[in-house]
Amino acid sequence: MSALAAVVLGATPAxxxxxETDRQTDFTAFTLQxxxxxxxxxxxxxxxxxxxxVGTYTAPWVLxxxxxxxxxxxxxxxKFLDLxxxxxxxxxxxxxxxxxDVDLGDASDEGAFRTTIIxxxxxxxxxxxxxxxxSSEAIWVQSFVSGDATVDDMEAWGSGAQNNFQLTxxxxxxxxxxxxxxxxxxxxxxVGNANTQANAQIDDATTADVEASVQFDxxxxxxxxxxxxxxxxxxxxxxxGVGYGDLFIPxxxxxxxxxxxxxxxxxxxxx
Amino acid sequence: xxxxxxxxxxxxxxxxxxxxGCEDEPTIPEGPDMTSLVSIYDxxxxxxxxxxxxxxxxxxAEQLTRIDQFGELEFVQSTVESVDDAIESFxxxxxxxxxxxxxxxxxxxxxxxxxxxxxxxxxxDEDANGxxxxxxxxxxxxxLPSYFGSFVSCQFMVDDVEGMSTPLPVELDAKINxxxxxxxxxxxxxxxxxxFELLGVGRLExxxxxxxxxxxxxxxxxxxxxxxxxxxxDVIPFVDAAVPGVxxxxxxxxxxxxxxxxxxxxxxxxxxxEDVTVGDTQLTW
Numbered sequence: 001m002s003a004l005a006a007v008v009l010g011a012t013p014a015x016x017x018x019x020e021t022d023r024q025t026d027f028t029a030f031t032l033q034x035x036x037x038x039x040x041x042x043x044x045x046x047x048x049x050x051x052x053x054v055g056t057y058t059a060p061w062v063l064x065x066x067x068x069x070x071x072x073x074x075x076x077x078x079k080f081l082d083l084x085x086x087x088x089x090x091x092x093x094x095x096x097x098x099x100x101d102v103d104l105g106d107a108s109d110e111g112a113f114r115t116t117i118i119x120x121x122x123x124x125x126x127x128x129x130x131x132x133x134x135s136s137e138a139i140w141v142q143s144f145v146s147g148d149a150t151v152d153d154m155e156a157w158g159s160g161a162q163n164n165f166q167l168t169x170x171x172x173x174x175x176x177x178x179x180x181x182x183x184x185x186x187x188x189x190x191v192g193n194a195n196t197q198a199n200a201q202i203d204d205a206t207t208a209d210v211e212a213s214v215q216f217d218x219x220x221x222x223x224x225x226x227x228x229x230x231x232x233x234x235x236x237x238x239x240x241g242v243g244y245g246d247l248f249i250p251x252x253x254x255x256x257x258x259x260x261x262x263x264x265x266x267x268x269x270x271x
Numbered sequence: 272x273x274x275x276x277x278x279x280x281x282x283x284x285x286x287x288x289x290x291x292g293c294e295d296e297p298t299i300p301e302g303p304d305m306t307s308l309v310s311i312y313d314x315x316x317x318x319x320x321x322x323x324x325x326x327x328x329x330x331x332a333e334q335l336t337r338i339d340q341f342g343e344l345e346f347v348q349s350t351v352e353s354v355d356d357a358i359e360s361f362x363x364x365x366x367x368x369x370x371x372x373x374x375x376x377x378x379x380x381x382x383x384x385x386x387x388x389x390x391x392x393x394x395x396d397e398d399a400n401g402x403x404x405x406x407x408x409x410x411x412x413x414x415l416p417s418y419f420g421s422f423v424s425c426q427f428m429v430d431d432v433e434g435m436s437t438p439l440p441v442e443l444d445a446k447i448n449x450x451x452x453x454x455x456x457x458x459x460x461x462x463x464x465x466x467f468e469l470l471g472v473g474r475l476e477x478x479x480x481x482x483x484x485x486x487x488x489x490x491x492x493x494x495x496x497x498x499x500x501x502x503x504x505d506v507i508p509f510v511d512a513a514v515p516g517v518x519x520x521x522x523x524x525x526x527x528x529x530x531x532x533x534x535x536x537x538x539x540x541x542x543x544x545e546d547v548t549v550g551d552t553q554l555t556w
Contacts (some may be wrong), residue, residue: 193377195296200357205385205395208354210361211297212378215411219374 017177018232025053026239026266027170027184028135029089029125031079040237040268042250051079057251060095070098073251077121085128091121095252116144119253130174137168141253145196162216163192164255166248178233182241184226184264186248188255191219222246222255226264239266299379299408302417305450309466312488312496316504319522319536323501325556328531330499331508331518338487340475341441342429343495344467346387347449350403351418352459354382358409359457375411376457382407386425389440389476401425401442405449412457417450422471445471445483464490496521511544519544527554 023030025038025045032038032047038055045055053076060071075093095117120142125135141164166188174180194214201207228241241264247256250264319327358380381404388400405420422443429439450466466488473483487497493512498505506522520527520536528544529536538552 193296197297198361200354200361202353202357202382202384205387206350206353206382207384208357208380208382210358210378210380212361212376213296215375215377 017234018174018180018230019177022232022270023125023133024172024180024182024230024239025077027123027137027168028133028172029079029087029123031077031089032270037271038268039271040266042266043268051082053077057095059251060097063097070096072096086124086126088122088124091119091123093119093121093251114145117252117254118142119251133172133174135168135170135172137170139166139168139253140164141166143194143254162194162219162254164188164216164219164253165190166253166255172230178231180230180232182228182230182239184224184228184241184243186224186226186245188222188246188248189220191216191222191255193217216255219246219255222248224248224262226262228264232270235269235271237266237268237270239264241265297378299377299410299415300406300419302406302408302415302450303419303448303468305417305448305466305468308468308486308498309450309452311498311505312466312507315507315521315523317501317506317522318503318524319501319506319520319527319554320524321554321556324536324554325534327499327501327506327508327520328518328529328534328536328556331497331520332531334485334487334497334499335495335508335510335518336433337473337483337485338495338497339433340429340439341443341473341483342427342432343487343489344447345429346427347403347405347447347467348465348489350382350384351405351407354380354407355457355459358407359459377410379406379408381405386422387427389426389428399426401444405447409457413453414451414455414457414459416453416455417448419446419448421446440476442474442476443469443471443483444480445469445473462491464488514544517544525552527552 021033025031031051031053032045034047034050036047038045040058042058043055044058045053047053054074055077056074060073063069064071073093073095075091077089077091079087079089081088095115097115118141119139121137121139123135123137125133127133141162143162166186169185171183172180193216196212196214198210198212199207200210222245224243224245224247226241226243226245228239231238243262243264245259245262247258247260247262249256383402383404385395385397385402386400388394388396392399394400401422401424403420403422403425405418407418408415422445424442424444426440426442429441432439446469448468451462452464455462466486468486470484472480474480485497487495489495494509496507496509498507501522504523506520509519509521511517511519516530518529518531520529521542525538526542527536527538528547534556536554537547539547
């Protein structure tokens with residue numbers, strides 16, 4: 001907390017309207033400016049350099065407090081190319097969950113998981129003019145699950161989580177320095193199957209080795225179209241959107257199935 | 272002003288992640304192809320007539336007795352059901368990662384059970400009691416039509432052998448193939464029958480080994496079928512727990528219900544001997 005306080009206290013006050021230098025950092029290649037702080041309900045970000053920022057999602061920390069199980073996450077975003085109108089960045093995010101006593105449902109006992117999810121993003125943004133900006137992201141999500149999950153006396157291990165590759169297109173149209181319209185299109189052309197091994201003590205005399213692969217094939221080509229609007233005042237920013245398509249779990253980037261209405265909300269202050 | 276950073280590093284990170292992500296899926300062993308055998312059970316190729324009925328009846332009685340002595344491999348079936356409970360729980364949990372339903376699961380379960388033995392050794396003494404090993408594969412959350420395994424000097428006791436008041440100690444050293452048919456769900460809820468094929472030797476306590484190469488089909492309804500040769504193909508004798516003392520025989524020329532004690536078979540219109548509708552043909556010997 002002391003580090004965060006120092007960051008807050010040391011942050012350079014800055015305007016947060018939509019300007020040439022202050023640009024949206026979600027679904028784009030842009031980063032915060034040096035010493036800028038984004039303090040949000042769901043995310044906290046800080047600009048170490050104009051081209052390098054770090055951040056974290058708040059929900060996993062809340063999960064840690066609620067479940068008393070370690071849940072940590074952090075990300076870094078590096079704008080490695082800035083040609084004025086065109087920028088590119090790379091971003092790495094890491095989530096780590098160490099969950100004990102997880103209720104797996106009626107068919108199983110409680111279990112313990114150690115899960116690591118690493119979304120890696122390569123983003124590019126092109127500024128057409130004062131109004132239009134188009135951004136695209138290519139994202140690989142690598143997941144690992146290990147531990148001693150117990151399912152009816154079975155000890156499970158392996159990579160039981162989902163890997164996927166997804167592409168995002170984000171169009172921004174600025175109506176004013178306060179208001180911008182966004183259209184986000186997300187598509188996951190590849191969702192990898194999850195492989196898991198387990199051995200089971202069926203009874204005193206019987207053991208079984210089980211290898212299983214959850215077939216995520218039908219999640220291939222999941223998509224989501226999500227229009228929204230961003231309001232950016234001097235400090236306060238609100239992003240609101242609602243879309244339709246498959247569920248892309250925020251931050252984790254895990255793809256769900258079944259078409260549904262998908263809302264989006266971000267509220268943050270930018271200093 | 273433009274600023275260039277070494278972009279290859281970011282690209283390399285993404286490429287490395289792609290490589291890490293390519294993990295091998297489990298190799299799923301296909302079970303033995305038992306379709307030709309199944310087709311004989313479904314459509315017997317041999318006929319039953321005055322000339323062969325005595326030989327067929329003798330072979331059927333001998334084979335059904337052997338199958339009864341080995342408990343229709345109830346020991347295998349109960350073990351598979353226990354393993355299935357674990358597979359079903361495990362696969363269901365693993366496939367339940369989707370909002371609104373379960374995803375299909377592919378996989379394989381290799382199990383080993385120490386046979387119960389004859390009671391003279393410790394229950395978990397594998398050297399004394401032998402073992403049963405088997406492999407069950409599943410795809411799209413359904414078992415493949417057949418599985419396979421082997422008995423290794425597997426000793427167990429069989430209750431309720433006809434004509435015996437005490438459990439019968441038996442031993443099996445054999446390969447086993449089993450056909451459960453397509454589309455059987457992971458909870459076995461829609462399993463109707465299992466066709467076993469045994470290739471090996473059997474032994475009853477105190478007796479010599481004998482070749483035990485037999486196939487038979489066990490229905491959950493209690494019907495047990497086997498296959499014996501006739502002059503021009505195979506016929507399918509069967510017993511039904513609901514109709515004790517009667518042996519049915521399905522042949523290419525019809526279904527018969529037989530009383531081996533009375534040395535008579537009566538052709539019926541139906542395929543069950545539970546409610547015999549007498550036809551035109553009676554075979555005696």
